[in-house]
Amino acid sequence: DTEVTQTPKHLVMGMTNKKSLKCEQHMGHRAMYWYKQKAKKPPELMFVYSYEKLSINESVPSRFSPECPNSSLLNLHLHALQPEDSALYLCASSPGIPVTGYGYTFGSGTRLTVV
Amino acid sequence: KNQVEQSPQSLIILEGKNCTLQCNYTVSPFSNLRWYKQDTGRGPVSLTIMTFSENTKSNGRYTATLDADTKQSSLHITASQLSDSASYICVVRPGDNFNKFYFGSGTKLNVKP
Numbered sequence: 001d002t003e004v005t006q007t008p009k010h011l012v013m014g015m016t017n018k019k020s021l022k023c024e025q026h027m028g029h030r031a032m033y034w035y036k037q038k039a040k041k042p043p044e045l046m047f048v049y050s051y052e053k054l055s056i057n058e059s060v061p062s063r064f065s066p067e068c069p070n071s072s073l074l075n076l077h078l079h080a081l082q083p084e085d086s087a088l089y090l091c092a093s094s095p096g097i098p099v100t101g102y103g104y105t106f107g108s109g110t111r112l113t114v115v
Numbered sequence: 116k117n118q119v120e121q122s123p124q125s126l127i128i129l130e131g132k133n134c135t136l137q138c139n140y141t142v143s144p145f146s147n148l149r150w151y152k153q154d155t156g157r158g159p160v161s162l163t164i165m166t167f168s169e170n171t172k173s174n175g176r177y178t179a180t181l182d183a184d185t186k187q188s189s190l191h192i193t194a195s196q197l198s199d200s201a202s203y204i205c206v207v208r209p210g211d212n213f214n215k216f217y218f219g220s221g222t223k224l225n226v227k228p
Contacts, residue, residue, distance in 0.1 A: 004158075006158075031213075031214055040223070041220070042204060042218040042219065042220050042221055043159075043218060045216075048214050050214055055214060056214065056215075088156060090158050090159075094213070094214075096213065096214065103147060103149035103161065103164050103206060103208055103216070104149070104159075104161075104206065104216060105161070106151070106158040106159045106160070106161075107158050108157050108158040109156070109157060109158045111156060
């Protein structure tokens with residue numbers, strides 16, 4: 001299995017809703033990432049989990065709450081979002097060890113619309 | 116400052132023609148550089164990955180080059196197809212932080228019939 005699977009593919013939520021995005025990989029990667037991507041822009045890093053521990057939080061608002069239940073799963077819990085949070089949310093994974101020749105494997109993304 | 120710059124920002128070519136996309140980086144120390152293709156609204160898909168010891172790598176009609184001395188990479192697309200229309204993103208991994216990757220802003224390629 002060489003894929004990163006994200007669910008759902010599309011999500012529409014109101015500003016008072018609570019929802020979660022899910023990401024799963026079975027490649028044995030020990031680093032997992034959440035990115036936010038607005039139209040015509042490169043992905044912006046939100047969070048990095050390394051060996052199931054949060055290692056990077058790029059000053060993301062608390063309405064986004066990441067969780068890494070185990071080495072294969074990564075969640076992003078959403079609460080009280082704003083319309084400007086509408087974007088493509090990408091999950092990625094990497095081996096997480098200093099091995100040359102490795103980069104990210106991305107999921108296909110969740111298209112989030114906040115209404 | 117670690118940066119990745121891509122050019123051109125956008126490109127329009129006719130189907131069947133070749134094109135070359137550029138990526139210049141200042142990331143140091145360097146570990147690897149990867150080219151991704153991203154269709155609108157989808158996740159990036161890896162095309163090639165190159166380490167400092169590799170000069171050229173091909174994946175079908177895609178050929179990437181790397182000059183680690185000048186810190187430049189290019190992606191050459193041969194005999195373009197309509198399905199090549201996408202954004203192409205250059206991502207550089209530093210050698211001193213394996214959880215940090217640097218993204219270029221991408222080149223938007225439009226292949227017209």
